[in-house]
Amino acid sequence: MATPTLVQDTDVEHAVGTIQxxxxxxxxxxxxxxxxxxxxxxxxxxxxxxxxxxPVTPWEVIASTFRLGSDxxxxxxxxxxxxxVATTALAVGLAMGVSGLVFQKLLANPLASPxxxxxxxxxxxxxVGSIILLNVSAMFVSVAALxxxxxxxxLIYLLAWxxxxxxxxFILIGIGVSELMVALTGYLIARADIFEAREAMTWLVGxxxxxGPTQLRILLVALAVLLPLTLxxxxxxxxxxxxxxxxxxxxxxxxxxxxxxxxxxxxxVALATAAAGPLPFVALIAGPIAVRLIGANGSGLVAAAFxxxxxxxxxxxxxxxxVPVELPTGVVTGAIGAPYLIWLLATVNxxxxxx
Amino acid sequence: MTLAxxxxxSPAPGSGVAAPSHRHGGGLAAGLVVxxxxxxxxxxxxxxxxxxxxxxxxxxxxxxxxxxxxTSETVIRELRVPRTLVGLVAGMSxxxxxxxxxxxxxxxxxxPGIMGINTGASAFIVVSIMVLGVQGLGTYIWFGxxxxxxxxxxxxxxxxxxxxxxxxxxxxxxxxxxxAGFYSVTxxxxxxxxxxxxxxxxxxxxxxAGRYWPxxxxxxxxMAVGVAVALFSGRALNGLSLGDDMxxxxxxxxRLTRSIMFVSVAVLxxxxTAACGPIVFIGLVVPHVARALCGxxxxxxxxxxxxxxxxxxxxxxxxxxxxxxxxxxxVGVVLGVLGAxxxxxxxxxxDLAEL
Numbered sequence: 001m002a003t004p005t006l007v008q009d010t011d012v013e014h015a016v017g018t019i020q021x022x023x024x025x026x027x028x029x030x031x032x033x034x035x036x037x038x039x040x041x042x043x044x045x046x047x048x049x050x051x052x053x054x055p056v057t058p059w060e061v062i063a064s065t066f067r068l069g070s071d072x073x074x075x076x077x078x079x080x081x082x083x084x085v086a087t088t089a090l091a092v093g094l095a096m097g098v099s100g101l102v103f104q105k106l107l108a109n110p111l112a113s114p115x116x117x118x119x120x121x122x123x124x125x126x127x128v129g130s131i132i133l134l135n136v137s138a139m140f141v142s143v144a145a146l147x148x149x150x151x152x153x154x155l156i157y158l159l160a161w162x163x164x165x166x167x168x169x170f171i172l173i174g175i176g177v178s179e180l181m182v183a184l185t186g187y188l189i190a191r192a193d194i195f196e197a198r199e200a201m202t203w204l205v206g207x208x209x210x211x212g213p214t215q216l217r218i219l220l221v222a223l224a225v226l227l228p229l230t231l232x233x234x235x236x237x238x239x240x241x242x243x244x245x246x247x248x249x250x251x252x253x254x255x256x257x258x259x260x261x262x263x264x265x266x267x268x269v270a271l272a273t274a275a276a277g278p279l280p281f282v283a284l285i286a287g288p289i290a291v292r293l294i295g296a297n298g299s300g301l302v303a304a305a306f307x308x309x310x311x312x313x314x315x316x317x318x319x320x321x322x323v324p325v326e327l328p329t330g331v332v333t334g335a336i337g338a339p340y341l342i343w344l345l346a347t348v349n350x351x352x353x354x355x
Numbered sequence: 356m357t358l359a360x361x362x363x364x365s366p367a368p369g370s371g372v373a374a375p376s377h378r379h380g381g382g383l384a385a386g387l388v389v390x391x392x393x394x395x396x397x398x399x400x401x402x403x404x405x406x407x408x409x410x411x412x413x414x415x416x417x418x419x420x421x422x423x424x425x426t427s428e429t430v431i432r433e434l435r436v437p438r439t440l441v442g443l444v445a446g447m448s449x450x451x452x453x454x455x456x457x458x459x460x461x462x463x464x465x466x467p468g469i470m471g472i473n474t475g476a477s478a479f480i481v482v483s484i485m486v487l488g489v490q491g492l493g494t495y496i497w498f499g500x501x502x503x504x505x506x507x508x509x510x511x512x513x514x515x516x517x518x519x520x521x522x523x524x525x526x527x528x529x530x531x532x533x534x535a536g537f538y539s540v541t542x543x544x545x546x547x548x549x550x551x552x553x554x555x556x557x558x559x560x561x562x563x564a565g566r567y568w569p570x571x572x573x574x575x576x577x578m579a580v581g582v583a584v585a586l587f588s589g590r591a592l593n594g595l596s597l598g599d600d601m602x603x604x605x606x607x608x609x610r611l612t613r614s615i616m617f618v619s620v621a622v623l624x625x626x627x628t629a630a631c632g633p634i635v636f637i638g639l640v641v642p643h644v645a646r647a648l649c650g651x652x653x654x655x656x657x658x659x660x661x662x663x664x665x666x667x668x669x670x671x672x673x674x675x676x677x678x679x680x681x682x683x684x685x686v687g688v689v690l691g692v693l694g695a696x697x698x699x700x701x702x703x704x705x706d707l708a709e710l
Contacts, residue, residue, distance in 0.1 A: 109524060109525070109528065111513070111525060111528035111529060111532060112528060113532075115531075115532075115535055116528060116531035116532055116535060117531075159699055159703070162703065167524075168524050169702060169703070171524050171527070171528060172464065172523065172524060172527055172698075172702040173699050173702050173703070175469065175527045175528070175531055175698075176695050176698040176699045176702065177695065177699070178531065179468070179469070179635055179636070179691055179694070179695050179698070180691055180692060180695035180696075182691065183560070183635075183687065183688045183690070183691020183692055183695070184688070184691070184692070186556075186559055186560035186561075186685075186687065186688060186691075187560060187684065187685065187688040189556045189559075189560075190556050190557050190560050190685060190688075191682060194549065194552075194553050197552070197553070197556050198549065198552055201542055201546075201552060201555075201556065202546065204542065205539050205542045205543060205546070206539075280535040280536065280538075280539050281532070281535065281536065284532060325547060327543055327546070328543065328546065330539050330543075331539050331540060331542070331543030331546075333539070334535065334536050334538070334539025334540050334543070335536070335539075335540055335543075337532060337535065337536035338509075338536050341509055341513050341529070341532060341533070341536075342509070344513055344516065
């Protein structure tokens with residue numbers, strides 16, 4: 001006869017069964033939420049191409065986008081005018097969403113985002129410098145922005161290095177570097193003539209309409225390579241999230257893994273910024289929303305990508321069609337930031353989660 | 356927090372405990388005399404130096420026997436003197452606002468610029484002028500106070516979530532997020548109006564150039580009140596810097612004290628921003644210099660900060676005037692370029708402890 005302290009085989013089986021059922025339910029939730037987000041993003045992608053001075057039905061949009069039919073006027077409106085902008089919004093959102101969540105996990109802080117730790121301001125300084133000092137084409141401005149973001153990230157990484165990188169130092173030094181870049185950008189804008197200044201300030205706000213076909217193509221190719229790579233690296237991200245000591249105990253080469261993941265995240269956000277300018281808050285808010293939706297299980301990277309795409313597509317729709325004057329996309333994503341911060345204030349405070 | 360830890364990070368607490376300042380009171384007072392002397396010299400240089408070469412005799416005559424038809428004398432009386440005075444009170448205000456924030460949040464990296472308070476004031480001022488049609492500094496300064504207060508509330512609120520409370524990283528990130536949001540909204544609002552955009556770009560870098568008498572007379576009274584409160588808050592800050600528990604044990608009403616401190620920061624930063632535009636790093640760096648000179652007793656830190664801040668702001672303005680060949684570097688740019696390395700050095704310092 002078994003004493004109560006002994007565990008019986010049936011108990012173990014029961015427990016294992018419960019855990020397995022829980023896992024299946026949670027996996028189901030991750031899959032379900034991610035699929036729903038993907039469908040929603042696709043619906044919005046189609047919807048942004050429907051509205052405008054020349055309304056198009058969803059079937060016409062899909063037929064024209066995937067070259068299933070040919071109606072010259074619809075094809076012109078959809079393929080030549082609206083598809084590039086919608087694709088940019090989609091691609092930029094995907095890139096920023098993934099990049100933001102990787103940053104937040106790596107730096108262990110839900111407020112950490114490439115927008116605010118100097119990378120966007122590095123892109124901004126280089127772009128504004130190329131607009132004002134060199135007076136170059138939009139394509140070159142994008143190249144400069146890409147270079148600026150990468151140089152800024154490298155600078156921050158080197159300045160933050162002291163027997164390794166900690167999230168704390170990386171973030172704060174990024175903010176310091178960012179202030180420096182912002183001061184120099186302000187100086188360039190103040191000394192330029194008004195037309196260049198206006199162009200520079202427009203770029204700094206960010207708009208998905210800025211991207212030319214070449215920038216878009218580069219961004220799409222990069223996404224096709226880097227998104228799967230991020231998913232492969234995700235395993236290491238989960239290990240790093242346990243903390244450096246635990247990660248080392250599990251046999252991870254912590255510094256190298258962190259460097260690789262940071263590099264991927266930086267390149268993603270740098271390419272997105274080069275295409276559309278530094279759309280604020282997308283990278284910041286996509287990750288936490290995705291994680292909130294899928295719960296504590298699963299990495300949330302794919303979900304974050306789709307949430308990012310949703311945010312930018314909605315912002316583009318609002319900026320182009322909802323408000324009385326057409327606005328740059330960045331103004332709308334910037335305005336989304338305020339309620340997000342207040343939401344953070346209201347919900348996370350109550351839960352008492354550390355940051 | 357234990358008492359032992361509190362003592363180790365803050366060796367000179369409130370009046371009840373023996374403070375080193377009592378022993379060195381004579382030396383510290385002598386230091387103040389030296390600082391007043393330096394400030395007088397810097398202010399004098401600020402009045403004498405400029406693109407128009409004005410001799411000392413003319414300057415003397417401008418004050419003793421003013422001739423309104425003499426351009427040089429008018430430049431001195433109507434341009435350089437008010438510019439210097441604005442720099443003086445704004446520097447004092449920003450430095451003291453930083454010192455208060457560092458004491459209240461016990462965060463060595465607090466600064467009204469880094470924490471987005473100046474940008475908040477700036478954004479509310481720009482929007483009040485552009486959208487609400489507010490005219491005149493005397494009116495829009497109130498929007499500056501409001502914007503500063505909103506920024507403090509949001510940044511401190513967002514950063515305080517979680518068990519660790521408002522850590523330097525969270526305060527800086529929340530500040531950067533608020534800054535980005537305000538920036539894009541501000542730029543979006545003025546985007547359609549070229550004249551406003553033109554003004555915004557000079558406003559946003561932070562400058563004391565072209566500030567005439569009305570700017571001084573309309574902002575100085577508010578700053579004077581804020582400065583007075585700040586100078587008398589040394590004891591309260593000594594108490595708060597011990598941690599909430601100790602402050603309560605010492606008989607402080609911490610909620611009330613903290614509210615008064617935040618209101619005075621809003622007044623100081625709001626008025627300074629209304630006068631000069633957003634300026635970063637003065638409030639961050641100067642209190643640290645003050646502490647290095649006079650020790651951690653806030654009663655002395657406040658006085659030293661009040662004198663050191665205008666010295667640094669006016670010196671940066673003078674550097675900006677002489678360093679650029681054509682035109683000049685705005686004081687906000689000079690402070691951004693000089694302040695960022697100081698900030699990064701502070702972050703990298705091994706013993707960066709809580710205040």
